[in-house]
Amino acid sequence: xxxxxxxxxxxxxxxxxxxxANISIQIKVCGGAGCRAAGAEVLRDALxxxxxxxxxxxxxxxxxxLESDANTFIGMTGCQxxxxxxxxxxxxxxxxxxxxxxxxxxxxxxxxxxxSMPARLYYRSNPGGTPLKQKSEIPFYAHQExxxxxxxxELLPQSLASYVHLGxxxxxxNAFQKSPEEVIDIVDASGLRGRGGGGFPTxxxxxxxxxxxxxxxxECYIVCNGDEGDPGAFMDCALMEGNPFVVxxxxxxxxxxxxxxxxxxxxxxxxxxxxxRLRKAIVMCRxxxxxxxxxxxxxxxxxxxxxxxxxxxxxxxxxxxxxSIEGKIGEPTSKYIRSTEQGLFGLPTVLNNVExxxxxxxxxxxxxxxFSKFGTEQSxxxxxxxxxxxxxxxxxxxVPMGTTLRDVIFTIGGGIQNDRPFKAVQxxxxxxxxxxxxxxxxxxxxxxxxxxxxxxxxxxxIVMDDRSCMVDVARYFTRFLLGExxxxxxxxxxxxxxxxxxxxxxxKGIATKRTLDDIELLACEMKKSxxxxxxxxxxxPILSALNNFRDEFEEHxxxxxxxxxxxxxxxxxxxxxxxxxxxxxxxxxxxxDAISGSANQTHVIDEQRCIRCGxxxxxxxxxxxxxxx
Amino acid sequence: xxxxxxxxxxxxxxxxxxxxxxxxxxxxxxxxxxxDALENVGACRLCVVEVKTxxxxxxxxxxxxxxxxxxxxxxxxxxxxxxxxxxxxLDLLLxxxxxxxxxLDLSRENGVESTSYSTSPDANECILxxxxxxxxxxxxxxxxxxxxxxxxxxxxxxxxxVPDACVGCGSCAAxxxxxxxxxxxxxxxxxxxxxxxxxxxxESCGAPLIPVAYREWAIANxxxxxxxxxxxxxxxxxxxxxxxxxxxxx
Numbered sequence: 001x002x003x004x005x006x007x008x009x010x011x012x013x014x015x016x017x018x019x020x021a022n023i024s025i026q027i028k029v030c031g032g033a034g035c036r037a038a039g040a041e042v043l044r045d046a047l048x049x050x051x052x053x054x055x056x057x058x059x060x061x062x063x064x065x066l067e068s069d070a071n072t073f074i075g076m077t078g079c080q081x082x083x084x085x086x087x088x089x090x091x092x093x094x095x096x097x098x099x100x101x102x103x104x105x106x107x108x109x110x111x112x113x114x115x116s117m118p119a120r121l122y123y124r125s126n127p128g129g130t131p132l133k134q135k136s137e138i139p140f141y142a143h144q145e146x147x148x149x150x151x152x153x154e155l156l157p158q159s160l161a162s163y164v165h166l167g168x169x170x171x172x173x174n175a176f177q178k179s180p181e182e183v184i185d186i187v188d189a190s191g192l193r194g195r196g197g198g199g200f201p202t203x204x205x206x207x208x209x210x211x212x213x214x215x216x217x218x219e220c221y222i223v224c225n226g227d228e229g230d231p232g233a234f235m236d237c238a239l240m241e242g243n244p245f246v247v248x249x250x251x252x253x254x255x256x257x258x259x260x261x262x263x264x265x266x267x268x269x270x271x272x273x274x275x276x277r278l279r280k281a282i283v284m285c286r287x288x289x290x291x292x293x294x295x296x297x298x299x300x301x302x303x304x305x306x307x308x309x310x311x312x313x314x315x316x317x318x319x320x321x322x323x324s325i326e327g328k329i330g331e332p333t334s335k336y337i338r339s340t341e342q343g344l345f346g347l348p349t350v351l352n353n354v355e356x357x358x359x360x361x362x363x364x365x366x367x368x369x370x371f372s373k374f375g376t377e378q379s380x381x382x383x384x385x386x387x388x389x390x391x392x393x394x395x396x397x398x399v400p401m402g403t404t405l406r407d408v409i410f411t412i413g414g415g416i417q418n419d420r421p422f423k424a425v426q427x428x429x430x431x432x433x434x435x436x437x438x439x440x441x442x443x444x445x446x447x448x449x450x451x452x453x454x455x456x457x458x459x460x461x462i463v464m465d466d467r468s469c470m471v472d473v474a475r476y477f478t479r480f481l482l483g484e485x486x487x488x489x490x491x492x493x494x495x496x497x498x499x500x501x502x503x504x505x506x507x508k509g510i511a512t513k514r515t516l517d518d519i520e521l522l523a524c525e526m527k528k529s530x531x532x533x534x535x536x537x538x539x540x541p542i543l544s545a546l547n548n549f550r551d552e553f554e555e556h557x558x559x560x561x562x563x564x565x566x567x568x569x570x571x572x573x574x575x576x577x578x579x580x581x582x583x584x585x586x587x588x589x590x591x592x593d594a595i596s597g598s599a600n601q602t603h604v605i606d607e608q609r610c611i612r613c614g615x616x617x618x619x620x621x622x623x624x625x626x627x628x629x
Numbered sequence: 630x631x632x633x634x635x636x637x638x639x640x641x642x643x644x645x646x647x648x649x650x651x652x653x654x655x656x657x658x659x660x661x662x663x664x665d666a667l668e669n670v671g672a673c674r675l676c677v678v679e680v681k682t683x684x685x686x687x688x689x690x691x692x693x694x695x696x697x698x699x700x701x702x703x704x705x706x707x708x709x710x711x712x713x714x715x716x717x718x719l720d721l722l723l724x725x726x727x728x729x730x731x732x733l734d735l736s737r738e739n740g741v742e743s744t745s746y747s748t749s750p751d752a753n754e755c756i757l758x759x760x761x762x763x764x765x766x767x768x769x770x771x772x773x774x775x776x777x778x779x780x781x782x783x784x785x786x787x788x789x790x791v792p793d794a795c796v797g798c799g800s801c802a803a804x805x806x807x808x809x810x811x812x813x814x815x816x817x818x819x820x821x822x823x824x825x826x827x828x829x830x831x832e833s834c835g836a837p838l839i840p841v842a843y844r845e846w847a848i849a850n851x852x853x854x855x856x857x858x859x860x861x862x863x864x865x866x867x868x869x870x871x872x873x874x875x876x877x878x879x
Contacts (some may be wrong), residue, residue, distance in 0.1 A: 051829065206726070314778075333670075334692060334695045336691065336695060337697075400633060482780070483778075483779060484777055485778060486778050486782075487757065487775070487777070487778045487779045487781075487782035488670070488672050488775075489671065489673075489674050490674050490675075490718050490720065490721055490756075491718060492758075493757070493779060493780060493782070494721035494722065494725060494780070495717075495721055497749055498746045498747070501747055502745075521717075525713065525714055525717040526717075528690050528710070529674050529677055529690055530674075530715070531671055531692075
């Protein structure tokens with residue numbers, strides 16, 4: 001069916017609404033990466049089997065389900081958010097957590113009203129708490145504000161009908177009722193800034209591209225950056241997998257605004273699900289006349305080509321990304337001339353991140369004026385974050401800009417696992433930094449984070465407790481960047497190697513007092529002289545760790561001690577006899593048999609034999625294994 | 630266009646980079662990866678200079694080889710920030726190739742005696758300046774390129790095999806600033822990138838010439854006459870001289 005007008009859209013949505021009413025059981029299994037890893041696909045198959053055994057008429061393709069007499073739909077959505085409690089299921093609007101394949105029969109029976117839903121499948125704040133059925137009752141969800149991720153987890157990402165049903169493409173139609181110039185004005189006025197990390201005002205970027213392409217009488221391109229690669233970040237992945245249409249809609253609006261007839265979406269090769277869903281979505285949009293020639297019967301034509309990345313982190317950097325699309329080696333080039341003037345194939349190019357494009361349809365929708373009601377003076381709207389690390393509720397969240405780190409980590413994230421003390425939060429991935437407890441009340445927006453030496457980045461947020469060593473964290477990110485540096489310019493290629501060597505020295509206990517100064521000096525020079533944004537920001541994890549946790553670095557260097565018990569050469573584990581109950585857990589968990597003692601007797605670690613792997617500490621229920629002072 | 634470099638008023642053309650404008654006006658800026666005949670890549674970061682734009686008065690480090698001149702900018706080629714940056718870069722490069730004469734000379738000129746860093750285990754004298762790959766590309770062969778990433782990056786033929794596309798012209802070896810690319814010329818053959826090339830012989834005196842493959846490639850791809858390089862320079866000169874003497878020119 002070809003969409004020509006707004007009424008085509010509303011009729012289609014109405015049609016879906018009517019047909020959907022016949023489906024009495026709708027089970028949506030979370031297909032986010034976390035839940036898939038926890039066995040969501042096996043669970044879905046078990047649900048289908050159980051429904052079949054209970055004589056339900058099942059359909060697993062939403063589009064087919066609408067046109068058949070099936071009364072049960074079982075399908076997979078994108079990420080539903082609370083990865084920690086996966087696999088998740090949304091069943092007729094209720095959220096079920098930690099569902100196992102063996103629960104499948106009960107779930108189907110409860111869905112058809114034969115029994116009541118086993119209470120164990122509902123979320124509880126604590127083991128004895130009240131079971132909560134609705135997302136709005138669960139603190140993790142209740143404090144979020146979903147704009148970009150609005151339909152993620154609800155929408156069926158392989159069905160255009162599902163997207164249209166949820167109001168999809170009405171924003172595009174709205175945009176088409178305005179002139180391109182007006183669309184840019186609206187985006188500009190919304191205060192939307194690039195979600196990829198830099199935070200450049202999107203409207204201004206679009207306008208300068210239009211100006212450059214008019215001045216040179218050139219064509220221009222629009223490119224979507226889906227090469228998300230920061231450790232601990234999966235927002236873009238969740239969006240592309242969970243709602244590919246909103247990304248495409250944002251791109252089409254952008255293309256209309258700047259007058260591009262060709263767009264590219266560059267997706268990380270390690271995201272095969274995102275690649276296949278986007279490809280499918282592009283085909284469906286083309287068939288519906290939402291991509292291709294004469295969109296909405298206008299004289300505007302636009303196509304999108306999907307390009308798979310080559311597996312290099314650096315290709316997320318704009319100039320490297322464009323070179324990669326051009327078929328060249330994905331290495332950055334100097335950006336003394338902006339890509340809005342000379343970008344892809346030397347022509348004016350707008351490059352925006354997945355999440356930025358996902359915000360655009362909301363801004364152009366009926367309720368678009370709400371966008372700038374969220375956020376701070378300089379950072380409007382909301383931002384998606386991936387809560388990872390030692391936090392109770394890991395998962396995908398979206399909060400208004402300006403929400404404090406404390407709210408994100410403690411209110412939404414539920415605090416630190418096992419109620420251990422909070423130590424640091426790493427934001428902005430390898431280009432960002434670690435912030436200590438003193439910065440917890442910092443409102444999260446582009447400028448505040450930059451000011452304290454971290455970065456918004458794409459939105460990874462890794463929470464660390466007192467068992468994380470800041471030297472080790474700095475070493476980890478440096479090691480990551482060392483492996484990902486393209487090697488083109490000297491400061492990044494050789495500098496990262498030397499920084500990593502120096503950090504290794506600290507964690508091995510062979511560093512001298514000068515080492516910290518050497519690190520700082522080299523890091524500062526790298527920031528100034530490296531070629532691209534990746535190299536320029538590569539020393540950030542080290543510098544921020546040094547700024548905020550200098551005493552810990554000094555302790556490593558001067559006292560040869562790692563208080564977190566991570567750096568093997570500087571750690572001695574001892575068992576606190578006042579706490580040890582002699583449960584044998586550590587003894588059986590030790591890979592080198594370094595722990596002696598029988599049941600109900602205090603265990604002892606043989607320091608000579610111990611390899612400092614920390615396995616005993618992980619398994620001890622009484623926190624009796626401690627780092628020697 | 631007028632700009633200021635180190636306090637001096639400099640006349641520059643609009644297509645100039647800071648490096649080319651400075652060079653023409655006798656201001657020296659060190660560089661390793663720049664070559665007048667090749668596209669700039671900004672890899673070595675040695676030609677960094679400080680630029681102050683009139684818009685906000687902020688001073689930033691840019692590579693002189695890539696930064697296009699603009700009116701009213703002020704350039705500092707030897708400021709403290711520039712000196713520190715160059716020293717760090719040279720210090721890092723020396724850790725990669727501690728014995729290299731070119732680097733040692735350049736470092737000493739810039740106040741670095743030896744590297745303060747640990748030398749990397751797989752250190753070699755290739756400083757990844759990309760002059761060879763750019764020269765090869767410019768020649769039209771594209772027989773070598775940078776392979777891998779980070780510290781482990783190296784200049785290699787495709788799939789680390791003997792390069793099919795190489796015609797043995799030797800441009801890469803000739804342009805390599807550190808002498809890392811090895812080319813062996815013997816009377817009968819030339820060996821480079823693990824590939825052997827038979828050398829053409831002067832049809833008059835039998836002296837070894839350029840590789841046969843290169844001669845044939847050049848004739849086919851560069852619109853050169855069929856008799857290109859059939860003789861050595863010396864014989865060619867003699868033949869020409871005898872022709873002239875036959876014409877009565879002395």
